[in-house]
Amino acid sequence: MRQSLPRVPKDRIAVLIGAKGATRRELEKAAGCKSIQIDSVTGDIEVEWSDIGDYDPVKALKLPDVIKAVGRGMAPNRAIQLLQDDWFFEMVDLRDHVGKRSNQQRRIRARIIGSEGKIRKMIEQHTNTEISIYKSTVVLVGDGAGLSSARQAIEMLASGSEHGTVIKHLERERRKSRLEARSIDYIEEKEDTNIESSEGFADLVPGLSDVVNRRGRRLKASQVDPENEEAVTEMMELSEDEEVSWEEE
Secondary structure (H helix, E strand, C coil), X not given: CEEEECCCCHHHHHHHHCHHHHHHHHHHHHHCCCEEEECCCCCCEEEECCCXXXXXXXXXXXXHHHHHHHHCCCCHXXXXXXXXXXXXXXXEECHHHHCCCHHHHHHHHHHHHCHHHHHHHHHHHHHCEEEEEECCEEEEEECHHHHHHHHHHHHHHHCCCCHHHHHHHHHHHHHHHHHHHHCCCCCCCCCCCHHHXXXXXXXXXXXXXXXXXXXXXXXXXXXXXXXXXXXXXXXXXXXXXXXXXXXXX
C-alpha cells in the first residue's frame, strides 16, 4: 500500500533525509514501513507499507503528524515520539492571533521563547511536551492532558497575557493533574449484616431467637438439591422443637 504524506518545506528536506539518509531510515524503522520516498526538489513524500495486517495501522495514522512536525521545525528524534499511542500532535497558527504582519509574528515568537528560551522550557517542563516554533506556527507534541495545557499557554501568550499569568496558570494545572493522579476510584462493598442484627435483636426478646433459628433451618431446607439423598434425609429429620401434625379437612 502506498500513502502520500504532507509536503515539507524545502529548507526542511535535508533535515528529514539526514546524513546519507540516516534520519529517513530511522523513521522507516520506527514506523515499521517498507520505505519512505522523499523528493529532494519538491518535498513530496510517499510511504510504502506492507500488506494489510503486516503493519501497525495506528503508526500509519500517526506518521503524517511526525512528518508535519519535522517540516515545522521539530528535531526528528523528538517528533518520532508521536508514534507512541498516548502522544499527539497540535499546531497553533500565530496568524490566527496577530494576522499576517511579520513584525507581530516575530514579537509573539520572542514572547513564547523568552530570554534564552526559558519560557518555552518552562512550558515544556510543566506540561511534559515538546515545542517547536517555525515561522508562523508553533508545533506541540505530548500526551493528552499536558498537550491541552501547553496549547492554552501558547494561545494565552499569543493573545497578550503576561508571562507571570501564564506560569501561574500552568502551576495550577499541574497541581490539579497531580491531585487527579493521586485520587483512587474504589467500590465499597457493604457486608450483609441483616442476620447479625436480627440475632442481636432476637437475644433481647424471649423466644424470638428460637423462631429465628427455625426460620433459618426452613430457608436452608428449601435450598436442598432433591437429587442429593443424604441432604434430603437430613432435611426431613425434625428437631426437638419441631413436630408434624395431621388433621382431616
